C-alpha cells in the first residue's frame with residue numbers, strides 16, 4: 001500500500017529505469033564521532049571553514065551515499081578547517097528496495113521541506129522531523145553545505161544554487177556541472193539548503209544542492225563524486241593531488257556553465273494534475289502560452305517565450321511542485 005501512496009497514482013509499470021547502482025552499506029558510519037548517528041567530523045590542525053557534505057536527504061537517492069562511502073574509504077582528511085559528513089534520512093534509506101526504488105524517498109514526509117525554525121521548533125512529530133531536529137545543530141555549525149541528490153528522470157545534472165549571488169559564484173568555482181539553476185525552492189516547505197544563514201543575504205554561509213542525474217544510473221554516482229571533490233577543492237579543504245585518485249570523468253572537465261533562473265514553481269492545487277506531454281525536464285517551450293498541463297482541468301500555460309521546464313515530478317500530489325519554470329540568463 002505504502003508504495004502506491006508515495007507514487008501519487010503513478011503506476012509501478014511506468015518505472016522503466018534500471019537500478020544500476022548498489023546501495024552501499026553505511027552501517028560502518030553509524031557510530032560516527034559526534035554523538036549523532038551517521039554524522040562524522042574531521043578537524044584539521046590548521047583553522048578554516050566548517051564544511052558539511054550530506055547524502056540521503058532523500059532515502060532513494062543513493063549516489064550521494066556512494067560518494068560519501070568513497071570518501072570515507074579513501075580516508076580523506078581536511079587540510080584545514082572542519083569536514084563533516086552526514087547521512088540524513090537513514091530510516092528511509094533502510095527501506096530501499098530495488099523492486100520499488102521510488103518508494104523510499106521518505107518514511108512519513110519529505111525531509112527536505114521541513115527546514116523552517118517554526119516547523120523545527122513546533123510540536124508536530126514525524127520520522128523526518130525527528131531526524132531534522134537531531135541534525136539541526138550539525139547544519140547550524142556549517143559554513144558551507146553541499147547536499148547530494150538525484151532526480152526521477154535522466155536529464156543533465158543540475159546545480160541548485162538558490163537565489164543568492166554568493167551561491168552562484170561558488171557553483172562557478174566548483175566548475176561542474178554545466179547547468180546552474182537559481183531557484184527559491186518549493187511552496188511545500190523550505191529545503192535544508194535554504195535554512196538559516198544559507199538563505200540569508202546578510203550571512204556568509206553558502207549552500208549548494210546538486211542533482212546528479214537519474215536516481216539509479218551509474219552516471220549519477222560519477223557526478224556525485226566529482227562534484228563533491230571539486231567542491232572540497234574549491235573551498236581549499238583538500239588539494240587536487242589529495243583526491244585526484246578518486247576523480248571520475250568530470251574531475252578535470254571545464255564546461256561552459258549556463259545559468260537558468262527559475263521564475264516560478266507550478267504548485268498543484270487540485271486533486272488531479274496531468275502534464276500535456278511526457279516531459280522529462282529541460283525542455284524549452286519556445287512560445288509564450290504553450291500548454292504545460294491541467295490542474296483539475298484548469299490549463300497551466302507557459303508565462304513567457306523560451307520557457308524551460310525543470311524537473312517535472314512523477315509525484316503529482318496536491319500541494320507539491322509539479323514542475324518549475326525558468327529561463328536561461330547566462
Ligand SMILES: [Zn+2]
Nearest residue numbers: 058061149150
Ligand atoms: Zn532529492
